[in-house]
Amino acid sequence: MSNPVGATDRTKVRRAPSKTVNEREVVNAILDAGLVAHVACVVDGQPYVMPVGYARVDDKVIFHGSSASRLFKALAAGQPTCFTVTLLDGLVLARSAFESSMNYRCVIALGTCEVLEGTSKEQALLDITEHLLPGRTAHARVTAPQEDKATLMLALDLNEVSCKVSDKFPEEDPDDLVDIRYSNIWAGIVPMKEVFGEPIPDPLTVEKGIPTPDYVKTWER
Numbered sequence: 001m002s003n004p005v006g007a008t009d010r011t012k013v014r015r016a017p018s019k020t021v022n023e024r025e026v027v028n029a030i031l032d033a034g035l036v037a038h039v040a041c042v043v044d045g046q047p048y049v050m051p052v053g054y055a056r057v058d059d060k061v062i063f064h065g066s067s068a069s070r071l072f073k074a075l076a077a078g079q080p081t082c083f084t085v086t087l088l089d090g091l092v093l094a095r096s097a098f099e100s101s102m103n104y105r106c107v108i109a110l111g112t113c114e115v116l117e118g119t120s121k122e123q124a125l126l127d128i129t130e131h132l133l134p135g136r137t138a139h140a141r142v143t144a145p146q147e148d149k150a151t152l153m154l155a156l157d158l159n160e161v162s163c164k165v166s167d168k169f170p171e172e173d174p175d176d177l178v179d180i181r182y183s184n185i186w187a188g189i190v191p192m193k194e195v196f197g198e199p200i201p202d203p204l205t206v207e208k209g210i211p212t213p214d215y216v217k218t219w220e221r
């Protein structure tokens with residue numbers, strides 16, 4: 001096993017600690033399976049949580065946005081953040097509404113971002129594109145200087161991390177399991193997964209008769 005994730009006082013799971021996962025491999029697999037992270041910043045005392053695309057590279061996550069974005073400017077200036085990735089795996093139906101829940105894999109990382117510049121930024125742009133659109137970097141037009149200037153690239157070290165995984169049948173109120181009425185209620189898990197649909201070419205692609213690239217046809221979740 002590689003180095004476990006660091007549970008500090010701030011990231012030690014206290015509620016439902018049996019769902020805690022400490023293995024770095026599991027954390028990495030969750031981050032590699034996700035496409036969207038929710039990133040927090042506080043502006044004038046008001047917390048905001050923004051969804052962003054991201055990629056994991058070794059022990060960092062990287063994400064990018066407009067140089068004019070409030071979120072990105074605040075984080076580039078050194079504001080601490082909370083970066084969360086959630087994969088929803090199913091709805092968990094207990095016999096009671098109270099015990100019903102969701103199955104999930106979730107990673108939270110705390111820290112302060114580093115601004116990537118120069119060749120690290122160029123590489124990070126390729127890494128994000130390859131994570132979100134595998135195969136596309138070899139095919140798409142490269143980033144122009146003015147596009148590069150308009151983009152802020154941030155990296156967050158995965159040093160202070162927590163991970164919770166919920167993958168069980170529902171916990172039940174013991175009385176419900178023997179109650180003549182409630183024990184006859186259907187209970188279990190309704191699995192959920194993200195899927196890609198059939199690619200839809202845009203009008204110019206149709207007009208030019210451009211075939212769907214093989215790498216797009218292979219995408220699956």
Ligand SMILES: Cc1cc2nc3c(=O)[nH]c(=O)nc-3n(C[C@H](O)[C@H](O)[C@H](O)COP(=O)(O)OP(=O)(O)OC[C@H]3O[C@@H](n4cnc5c(N)ncnc54)[C@H](O)[C@@H]3O)c2cc1C
Nearest residue numbers: 010011012013014015086088102104106107108162163164
């Ligand atoms: C899809 C989904 C739906 C959920 N729905 C609910 C809900 O409806 N009600 C509810 O009470 N809870 C829900 N949870 C669980 C919720 O995320 C928290 O774990 C829970 O509310 C306890 O929060 P806390 O701050 O009291 O936990 P604490 O255990 O006190 O948190 C301490 C530290 O543990 C870590 N931690 C806590 N939760 C998570 C997590 N989910 N993933 C990774 N690290 C974590 C963080 O680092 C946090 O700082 C849901 C989770 C997911 C992923």
